[in-house]
Amino acid sequence: MDVLNHLEEESIYILREVAGQFDNPCLLFSGGKDSITLVRLAEKAFAPSKIPFPLVHVDTGHNFPETLQFRDDLVAELDAKLIVGHVQDDIDAGLSQDETGRYASRNALQTTTLLNLIEKHKFDACIGGARRDEEKARAKERIFSVRDDFGQWNEKLQRPELFDMLNGKIHSGENVRTFPISNWTELDVWNYIQREQLQIPSLYYAHKRDVFNRDGLWIPVSDYVKMGENDEVVSTNVRFRTVGDMTCTAAVLSEAFELENIIKEIGSSTFSERGARIDDKRSEGAMEERKKVGYF
């Protein structure tokens, strides 16, 4: 069996286990490539039925307008149920507080909103698009990852996973994060998008955009990002490798206007291109650190 078929079968099996073992699951949908892949897998797993769980989107209020448009179009096409949680609502209710400073982002605030949604809708399982190749810490993440009443990951609650048997038994109030594409790589996701001819937000393709360079990262100019006095706006061809909040998603310089070129760009093993990617990743990590400092 070829790699993509193998991965697809594994993911569909996991999605059916989620639907079979839980009363009230939901699929966390960010509008990014991984959650788009998840949606296609769910379509296949339950056809000719509709996807038997709602899509849940946590809207930071700082999303790219392209992503929101894409989300609404997809939901309409699938006739799926969409539940949106607004970070702004939680801020207004005094449950969350906006970060301040140069690197202010609502990335961390999403957690509060998500946990509130879980509690409000009594979700017992959330399907997410995390992959083990994303970072070292994720390499050990379970496919079914149990969270306690507070949404916390408890090391002692982590269950060994043997063969393909998944144990989703939980106490009331607990919740399981489930990761059907755990064993996919970034490149697998792109190859699948190509094979399945999936629509993806235009942000992933190279396009002309106003950006400025901060610490080696190309930050999109928007109302939500505070620019420094010395920051210089340039208009150039860029694309996004991940699609998140406008405050924490940096662009990469790219001429990949088509899917084949994106795949080439990601799959290429030449030093310079790979190096550029690593820089990108490294800086992402550095940004994470800064966010922590800003947060605390």
Added chain:
Amino acid sequence: MEIIKIATAGSVDDGKSTLIGRLLYETDSLKTDQLEHIKSKSESRGFDYLDLSLATDGLLTEREQGITIDVSHIFFSTPKRRFIIADSPGHVEYTRNMVTGASTAQASILLLDARKGMVEQTRRHLYINQILGIQHLVFAINKMDLVDFDRHRFIEIKNEVNEWLKSASMKVQSIDFVPISALQGDNVTTPSKKMPWYDSLTLLERLENIPTISSLQDDSLLQVQYVLRPKTARHHDYRGFSGKVNSGSFQVGDKIVVYPSGRSSQIKRLEKHGIEVRQAKEGENTTILLEDEVDISRGNSICNANNKLSITKQVKAEVCWMQDAALVAGAKYWLQLGVQRVQIKVRRVVNRLDLNQLIAEPTTSLGLNDIGNIEFVTAQEIVCKPFLENKGLGAFILIDAQTNNTSGVGFIR
């Protein structure tokens, strides 16, 4: 290209980290920043070579911090195959991790130090391989550089291993031996100039040539995961039974029997992802539609009528225990076998394996990391088979009824 999962286990000092690092390095799987990290650390330690064991550095830190030691999955590819190495520590106290990591593996790499030959850990690793029915063993005789690349030493170890396997009556489909030096890169991915007497495949070539289809199971069986009932105008009376074909295959028109009810019917239609197909094979997810209205729910098995399967409430099994609270007679657990789930009551703990001597001794309880035989009774009848005859129907997990944690894994004998 296909995916193969390979289990490995060993201690830090047998060169396993170096071997994995070497495989990653020579298959061009290390990222630039990882390589830079290895270069600068090797230099600062005063080595005149690359210390490739640093490739798995993250894991080592984790060990030092005392976080639950776990199985980590290492990915790399060659033009022929994608490899997933399930790497777990080899000491007795990590037996459950070893079992977990190896549970989905098709092959095992057993790393031996050329100076020491077989050690206690090798035998334990082999025993776990046997429980799991892993059919392909590759013995990497490492540190050949420390025995002057001596052919006689290699043959000595090979004989030692073969004799032990024979005396323990372990039967597998293939056993291979490769003399290597992970440190210097001999016979890992490129043939060694220092061992001209070895003219067979390098370790990587060996791994690339392990057959991935090893299933000899011909029972056609599917455990129902989910019943599809769209209830739309177009699919008003649609009732589809979805699941993964556990073994064998199904075709439209096949006569089937449902377990445990024993009701029979015939396959009217097969679907894959909502599209009609003629056949569904082992490992594929499918949806079965039947000619008759049969009451089938999640956990039931749909089998080809030609395969005689039996249902039972009395089970004998070998288990590996994975939690602190001991397994004792009288205790109740949930049993999950594939996707069927029933309650069980332990009737007897028969014995416990001494993991050093590999001798079974009578006992009344099994603790964390223990392997032993038990007998239990199930609340409802289940469909099962000895593990070595049908992996999908012979392996189960036990779930603690209080904590809901996965407490152990078992193999029907």
